[in-house]
Amino acid sequence: MQTNIAAKLYPSQRSADRIVVNRSSTMRDRAGAPIDVVIEDISGAGCRIRSAEAVGVDDDIRIGIAGIGIRSARVIWNEGDAFGCAFDAPLSAAELATTLEAVTLLHGAFDKPDIAAPAQDNRPANELGPRSKLLIIIGAAAIAWLPFLAAAKLIRALI
Structure with a gap:
């Protein structure tokens, strides 16, 4: 056929x-x-x-x-x-x-950013930020000087 x-x-x-x-x-x-x-x-x-x-x-x-x-x-x-x-x-x-x-440098899924979402802080909950750390250092330094200032005031009062 x-x-x-x-x-x-x-x-x-x-x-x-x-x-x-x-x-x-x-x-x-x-x-x-x-x-x-x-x-x-x-x-x-x-x-x-x-x-x-x-x-x-x-x-x-x-x-x-x-x-x-x-x-x-x-x-x-x-x-x-x-x-x-x-x-x-x-x-x-x-x-x-x-x-x-050429080599493709980046593979990824790109989503549209959520503009309304606030910026996220990725630090662990128990970690302090740089501003908090600076304030703690300044406060500790000021407290460390208090005994010396009190002693100086007491010496002036006695003299």
Whole structure:
């Protein structure tokens, strides 16, 4: 039994080959909120990113690229938790080489800070602050001089 399969080939619209990097990064959306992402592959023209946050086609983003810094880009497709973006200014060959050799310095989950929360004092409950310690030292020094002052006053009264 013979089965005929027909396939139509479409030319690739990619302007450059992608290089797999699978590197953690931080992306910022239009509002500037940090979002943890993974850059799966990169080329001089753009990159593919995986993120738990939804991103829409034509959204403007900024992405931190190891060894280069922050680059502006536009989302050109999305599919589930992955999306592709085109850099506003393409990476040069030297920049691409730099990012391939670079190391991601920091991995982490960045949450929005709670602005209303007061600053926390991380000292143990039984430890005194520097101001309290200084006041105790000054008070102890003053008390140590009291017997000498009393003795001097008594000697003056006797003379």
